[in-house]
Amino acid sequence: MGSILNSEREKNRPLAAALVVSMLVIPAVFYLFNDKIQARGKPVDVERIRANFDPSKIEFSRESLLPNPEFGQLYANLRLLPSAKGDWMDVVAADCRTGQVTRLSHEVDGSWSETVINQDRLLPGPGGVNPVDFDGDGDIDYLVSCIGGIQPTNDLVGRVCLLQNNDGVFETIDILKSVRRVTDAQHGDFDNDGDLDLVVAVFGGLLQGQILYLENDGNLNFTDHELMNISGAIHVPVGDFDNDGDLDFAALVSQEEEEVIAFENPGDGFVNAKRHWIFSSSNFDLGTAGMVATDLDQDGDQDFLIALGDNLELINNAAQPWHGVKWLENKGDWNFESHQLASIGGIYGVAPADFDGDGDIDVAAVSMFNDWSQDQAASVVWLENDGNQNFKTWQVASDPIQLSCVTCGDINNDGTADIVTGSFHFRRPHLKFGSIDAFLNPGRAK
Amino acid sequence: MRREISLTLVVIAIECIVFGYLYYQKAFQPTPPQPNLAVVDSFTEEDLNFFRDTTKEPEDWHWLGQAYMAAGYYAEAKATFARAAELMPLSPWVAFDNGFCLSRVGQVVEGNAEFQRAIDLGHPKAADAMYFIGRNHLRNEDPENAEIAFRKAVKIPLAKFELAKILYRRGELDEAETLLTEVVRAEKGTVQTFVLRSQIELKRGDVPGAEKQSIEADSKWVRIKSPFGEQRKRLMENNSKFGFYLKAKEAMAKVAQHENRVARTKVKEVLEQEFDLMVHDSFIKLDIFVGRVKEALELIEERIERFGPSSSILLTLGDVRKMRGDDELALEAWKQGIDINSDKSARDCCKRVADFYGGQLADKQKSLLYQAIGAELYAKEGILLEEFELANKQASLAVKYNPDSAEAFYLLGRSELGLGMTDAAAKSFSRCLELEPTHGRSLLCLKTLKGTPK
Numbered sequence: 070m071g072s073i074l075n076s077e078r079e080k081n082r083p084l085a086a087a088l089v090v091s092m093l094v095i096p097a098v099f100y101l102f103n104d105k106i107q108a109r110g111k112p113v114d115v116e117r118i119r120a121n122f123d124p125s126k127i128e129f130s131r132e133s134l135l136p137n138p139e140f141g142q143l144y145a146n147l148r149l150l151p152s153a154k155g156d157w158m159d160v161v162a163a164d165c166r167t168g169q170v171t172r173l174s175h176e177v178d179g180s181w182s183e184t185v186i187n188q189d190r191l192l193p194g195p196g197g198v199n200p201v202d203f204d205g206d207g208d209i210d211y212l213v214s215c216i217g218g219i220q221p222t223n224d225l226v227g228r229v230c231l232l233q234n235n236d237g238v239f240e241t242i243d244i245l246k247s248v249r250r251v252t253d254a255q256h257g258d259f260d261n262d263g264d265l266d267l268v269v270a271v272f273g274g275l276l277q278g279q280i281l282y283l284e285n286d287g288n289l290n291f292t293d294h295e296l297m298n299i300s301g302a303i304h305v306p307v308g309d310f311d312n313d314g315d316l317d318f319a320a321l322v323s324q325e326e327e328e329v330i331a332f333e334n335p336g337d338g339f340v341n342a343k344r345h346w347i348f349s350s351s352n353f354d355l356g357t358a359g360m361v362a363t364d365l366d367q368d369g370d371q372d373f374l375i376a377l378g379d380n381l382e383l384i385n386n387a388a389q390p391w392h393g394v395k396w397l398e399n400k401g402d403w404n405f406e407s408h409q410l411a412s413i414g415g416i417y418g419v420a421p422a423d424f425d426g427d428g429d430i431d432v433a434a435v436s437m438f439n440d441w442s443q444d445q446a447a448s449v450v451w452l453e454n455d456g457n458q459n460f461k462t463w464q465v466a467s468d469p470i471q472l473s474c475v476t477c478g479d480i481n482n483d484g485t486a487d488i489v490t491g492s493f494h495f496r497r498p499h500l501k502f503g504s505i506d507a508f509l510n511p512g513r514a515k
Numbered sequence: 516m517r518r519e520i521s522l523t524l525v526v527i528a529i530e531c532i533v534f535g536y537l538y539y540q541k542a543f544q545p546t547p548p549q550p551n552l553a554v555v556d557s558f559t560e561e562d563l564n565f566f567r568d569t570t571k572e573p574e575d576w577h578w579l580g581q582a583y584m585a586a587g588y589y590a591e592a593k594a595t596f597a598r599a600a601e602l603m604p605l606s607p608w609v610a611f612d613n614g615f616c617l618s619r620v621g622q623v624v625e626g627n628a629e630f631q632r633a634i635d636l637g638h639p640k641a642a643d644a645m646y647f648i649g650r651n652h653l654r655n656e657d658p659e660n661a662e663i664a665f666r667k668a669v670k671i672p673l674a675k676f677e678l679a680k681i682l683y684r685r686g687e688l689d690e691a692e693t694l695l696t697e698v699v700r701a702e703k704g705t706v707q708t709f710v711l712r713s714q715i716e717l718k719r720g721d722v723p724g725a726e727k728q729s730i731e732a733d734s735k736w737v738r739i740k741s742p743f744g745e746q747r748k749r750l751m752e753n754n755s756k757f758g759f760y761l762k763a764k765e766a767m768a769k770v771a772q773h774e775n776r777v778a779r780t781k782v783k784e785v786l787e788q789e790f791d792l793m794v795h796d797s798f799i800k801l802d803i804f805v806g807r808v809k810e811a812l813e814l815i816e817e818r819i820e821r822f823g824p825s826s827s828i829l830l831t832l833g834d835v836r837k838m839r840g841d842d843e844l845a846l847e848a849w850k851q852g853i854d855i856n857s858d859k860s861a862r863d864c865c866k867r868v869a870d871f872y873g874g875q876l877a878d879k880q881k882s883l884l885y886q887a888i889g890a891e892l893y894a895k896e897g898i899l900l901e902e903f904e905l906a907n908k909q910a911s912l913a914v915k916y917n918p919d920s921a922e923a924f925y926l927l928g929r930s931e932l933g934l935g936m937t938d939a940a941a942k943s944f945s946r947c948l949e950l951e952p953t954h955g956r957s958l959l960c961l962k963t964l965k966g967t968p969k
Binding site for chain 2: 081084085088089091092095096099103104106107108109110111112113114115116117118140141143165166167168190191192193194217218219222223224225226246247276277281283284286290291292293294295297298299300325349350351352353354382383384385386387388389390391440441442443444497498499500
């Protein structure tokens with residue numbers, strides 16, 4: 070019996086040895102190759118902020134007013150003007166890159182010609198332009214606000230200039246200089262003395278900025294009154310916001326605060342103006358970037374549309390859920406109610422117009438900082454008003470990207486409102502460049 | 516023997532199960548998200564791909580999240596940090612970074628949960644995390660909870676300042692001012708404190724008081740130290756650890772070390788990928804340094820074409836034109852530089868133009884005029900930096916060289932105000948207003964002076 074057992078043991082010895090070796094080798098192999106095991110699982114889920122919307126039911130067609138650029142353009146402001154050359158409207162542009170204000174006209178052959186207005190000298194970062202007969206001589210002058218350059222600085226680089234039209238030759242006159250970065254200057258006869266005065270948003274550099282009222286003595290000499298020492302004033306739209314017959318203005322303030330302060334004109338200008346905080350948010354990150362006055366609900370008083378999307382505090386921008394378009398509804402007696410009309414990343418410019426011809430006011434908006442890593446991220450949208458101020462967002466374009474300004478009007482004189490946009494392309498990604506683009510409205514919905 | 520074999524077989528089976536499970540765990544674990552790298556340069560694309568492909572350990576996930584965030588891929592960073600947090604549930608650093616990233620994309624409630632977790636796990640910068648919680652409550656339009664958080668983070672001066680702002684907005688002006696005084700004690704001369712003081716005075720209806728604070732604020736340039744600033748710096752540092760910014764840093768270092776040939780190759784490589792202002796400036800400097808004046812001129816023209824004119828680039832343009840012997844063109848560039856901005860480079864342009872007129876053209880009158888403009892700019896800078904003696908010296912020169920400049924008298928007044936010479940300041944402001952009756956800042960200063968007891 071013992072010998073049988075012994076022989077069986079002998080027979081099984083190699084098997085046993087192999088098993089023992091296997092037992093030792095398995096962990097050793099695992100230990101040795103552990104580092105080389107490639108993960109092949111599914112990528113973790115990525116949750117994104119919505120960057121694209123339903124394609125517009127109106128088939129806008131893109132027309133580039135200038136040849137496609139090879140690098141980023143820096144248009145900060147656009148205006149439409151009736152043209153002397155034909156049916157199409159002219160586009161006036163503030164070009165931060167070249168330091169020029171240019172006027173683009175549609176030619177008979179379908180091309181666009183460009184005329185530089187300030188031929189006598191360059192302007193330091195023209196950021197805002199207003200065509201106006203400032204000196205009352207019957208021709209169009211241009212009021213220009215200058216931010217000094219695209220890089221933020223605390224230096225006194227801001228300026229307000231008048232490009233005064235002397236029989237078609239423009240002379241650049243400094244109305245205000247030696248101030249920090251200026252982002253907007255608007256005009257009006259605020260003190261009712263027959264000449265045009267100014268309100269100015271000095272955005273500032275670090276934290277010092279101002280809201281100024283410049284009183285015109287009639288000979289283009291201005292006395293500057295500081296209405297507020299506050300940084301981050303972006304736009305100062307003018308209008309009769311309390312329907313009392315004189316011009317008031319409101320300042321959109323970002324930076325440290327996010328608020329809108331209205332200045333009520335007592336009838337003789339703003340030296341003794343009453344201030345009304347008509348909107349404020351504790352969300353310092355709200356990203357207010359622009360404001361226009363319009364009667365959105367057509368109830369006979371001026372409301373405001375606000376673009377939300379500024380996001381420059383870090384080297385790379387992020388679309389945030391509160392970005393989009395806000396409406397401040399004028400409820401009378403300096404009370405305004407805030408409504409979020411749409412949530413879209415990085416909105417920088419808004420403009421009202423009736424795109425679908427149904428009699429109510431819709432809104433166009435452009436994005437500077439949407440999530441451009443998403444290929445179809447919207448750069449131009451329009452918000453359709455259902456007549457009761459409920460809005461649906463329609464995507465017009467995802468190319469060009471990084472747009473800072475928008476204006477609307479019937480540029481091709483076909484009876485429908487078109488959209489004109491300006492590119493301000495100075496951050497990544499360096500693709501889908503644009504310059505000044507019109508999105509023409511054919512007037513038919515899908 | 517059979518029993519031993521059976522036992523060994525069982526052990527092997529268990530090993531297979533265990534190691535098979537471990538292999539499965541490892542091989543089929545979730546992989547990092549793949550961002551759309553078509554929107555970045557190829558250096559960044561290559562490095563981010565490498566980081567992604569080599570992400571295995573929990574620490575790798577943490578770093579990848581930081582790299583994605585630094586490169587601006589916030590959605591991918593958020594997903595990557597979430598995985599890192601799963602793998603390292605006890606790491607306060609991962610929780611903190613996750614909180615920061617979530618806050619950046621506006622997920623403030625989730626961000627605050629992560630910051631709170633970082634605090635609970637013993638993050639060494641717990642007060643910073645609490646400050647960020649306060650900020651997120653503000654983002655969420657919830658000042659009540661923001662106040663609670665800022666009170667907990669009150670050892671950070673900026674948290675105290677935020678608290679003062681909340682109280683100011685609520686109309687509790689005295690308490691806001693008390694807190695502001697404490698902030699000033701911790702960090703002297705910061706611009707925000709003067710601005711808020713001015714707003715408090717305005718709300719109290721004390722317009723002269725507000726104007727006084729406003730004038731003080733005008734010459735301050737230091738901000739209260741910010742935990743956000745620290746995180747921004749960290750992001751920038753991370754950004755320069757890979758991809759484009761690493762290459763740019765290396766190229767600029769070569770320029771600084773005067774390794775001209777290598778520097779040239781590296782700078783060109785970088786600029787082919789992306790037009791970076793700093794690298795481009797380095798390239799201009801390099802070309803000027805090695806005497807490639809023509810190439811430098813081309814680069815300057817390219818720079819103006821892409822980013823427009825500024826005093827700084829026009830100063831360089833003038834210098835390079837002068838090197839080429841194009842004196843008239845140099846003069847034109849410097850004059851444009853003076854005209855377009857009022858910064859340090861504009862001041863240097865003034866010096867060049869004054870020297871040019873004084874030396875080459877022997878036109879003393881014009882030389883003095885440009886010296887005066889330069890002195891005005893210098894005085895302005897002195898006032899901004901609160902170096903009133905320097906400002907006073909320069910403003911005095913400006914007044915001497917150009918006694919018809921209202922601005923020069925205003926600056927003289929401002930410098931005298933800074934030196935406590937109130938009578939002299941009043942005289943200077945008055946002279947300014949004689950020359951330019953609508954000079955608003957002089958009017959304001961004079962008004963403030965009249966309201967100040969001697």
